[in-house]
Amino acid sequence: EKGGWPSFMKKEISEEPEAVANTLRGRVHEGAVTLHELDGVAEVLQGVNRVIVLGCGTAAYAGMVGKYAVEKWARVPVDVELSHEFRYRDPVLDERTLVVSVSQSGETMDTLMAVRYAREQGARTLSICNTQGATIPRESDAVLYTHAGPEVAVASTKAFVAQVTALYLLGLHLAGLRGTLDAAGIAHQMAELEAVPAKIQSVVETASGRIAELAHWMSDTQSVLFLGRHVGFPVALEGALKLKELAYIHAEGFAAGELKHGPIALIEPGQIVFVVVPSPRDPSSLHKKVVSNIQEIRARGARVIAIAELGDVAVVPFADEVIRIPLAAPFFEPLLAVVPLHIFGMELATAKGLDVDQPRNLAKSVTVE
Numbered sequence: 001e002k003g004g005w006p007s008f009m010k011k012e013i014s015e016e017p018e019a020v021a022n023t024l025r026g027r028v029h030e031g032a033v034t035l036h037e038l039d040g041v042a043e044v045l046q047g048v049n050r051v052i053v054l055g056c057g058t059a060a061y062a063g064m065v066g067k068y069a070v071e072k073w074a075r076v077p078v079d080v081e082l083s084h085e086f087r088y089r090d091p092v093l094d095e096r097t098l099v100v101s102v103s104q105s106g107e108t109m110d111t112l113m114a115v116r117y118a119r120e121q122g123a124r125t126l127s128i129c130n131t132q133g134a135t136i137p138r139e140s141d142a143v144l145y146t147h148a149g150p151e152v153a154v155a156s157t158k159a160f161v162a163q164v165t166a167l168y169l170l171g172l173h174l175a176g177l178r179g180t181l182d183a184a185g186i187a188h189q190m191a192e193l194e195a196v197p198a199k200i201q202s203v204v205e206t207a208s209g210r211i212a213e214l215a216h217w218m219s220d221t222q223s224v225l226f227l228g229r230h231v232g233f234p235v236a237l238e239g240a241l242k243l244k245e246l247a248y249i250h251a252e253g254f255a256a257g258e259l260k261h262g263p264i265a266l267i268e269p270g271q272i273v274f275v276v277v278p279s280p281r282d283p284s285s286l287h288k289k290v291v292s293n294i295q296e297i298r299a300r301g302a303r304v305i306a307i308a309e310l311g312d313v314a315v316v317p318f319a320d321e322v323i324r325i326p327l328a329a330p331f332f333e334p335l336l337a338v339v340p341l342h343i344f345g346m347e348l349a350t351a352k353g354l355d356v357d358q359p360r361n362l363a364k365s366v367t368v369e
């Protein structure tokens with residue numbers, strides 16, 4: 001039940017902190033990851049030499065975020081593929097390939113068929129799913145449930161942050177099994193992950209009002225672009241998807257580094273661009289590069305809304321608006337930066353008078369191919 005909320009989506013966005021907390025619950029002990037549900041496949045996981053993550057829509061974007069972390073921590077190659085593309089290209093699979101499906105409903109036909117195909121080809125299958133006893137987990141070798149609670153709004157929000165959390169748990173578990181991170185390294189990442197729910201809560205509390213105002217004055221907007229880099233890239237894709245799904249506005253997400261290879265031609269005066277800005281504390285030069293992207297699009301008249309870490313002053317002179325997120329290590333920023341984008345999609349749809357829970361033409365669980 002909506003319990004006094006104006007929409008399921010608003011309620012579900014407000015539940016993003018607990019979606020992460022509940023997915024972690026009982027799976028961390030003194031800094032170590034304990035995933036007893038994967039005990040039966042420990043040998044399989046130890047022998048894995050390749051991971052393929054499958055999903056559709058928001059689930060696939062969660063997979064893309066997960067790829068960066070799992071590869072980094074567990075030093076195993078990870079590919080992410082849309083379920084419906086996967087089995088039509090004769091992929092190379094064997095018993096050392098772990099196919100990780102990501103699905104909120106566990107019933108998405110495209111993903112189910114891809115999982116069946118992977119099994120037939122001899123791959124091992126692990127399901128990350130939010131629905132107990134759904135078909136995909138039943139047909140997989142192992143399952144890691146997300147505990148986001150029932151998600152009613154058609155467009156996925158709290159399930160996304162729970163899926164990323166589950167992929168991170170899996171990445172740290174694999175890192176432990178493969179010996180690519182020591183106990184201290186795992187404990188360090190786990191501490192960062194356990195701090196995420198409170199940080200999401202603060203984003204919901206501090207950003208909601210301003211984003212509602214922005215959405216209100218943007219309600220006639222025809223097109224919005226989203227830029228991000230590294231783990232911020234799938235966040236940009238997710239921000240764009242939400243706007244399409246909920247507000248029926250043409251939206252595109254790009255990797256910021258790709259800007260000069262094409263998308264910059266789209267920038268004309270008044271074009272609204274959301275930019276997910278990496279932390280200036282990150283030792284890579286990505287922050288500087290993204291700030292210079294902002295300067296480039298600003299010089300061409302774009303209106304820039306930056307999602308940037310608290311205390312990042314470098315973006316201020318170049319952005320029309322800065323939405324702040326708390327400090328977090330780079331891998332955990334997506335779990336924070338995605339929240340304002342979820343709120344933005346919902347608020348823009350609301351400003352247009354649309355039904356945010358039941359967008360036109362969409363179904364919560366697509367059980368046809």
Ligand code: BG6
Binds near residue numbers: 058059106111364
């Ligand atoms: C789409 C939904 O049809 O399916 C999206 O509209 C969702 O919100 C996607 O992300 C995948 O669904 P599931 O249940 O497999 O995660």
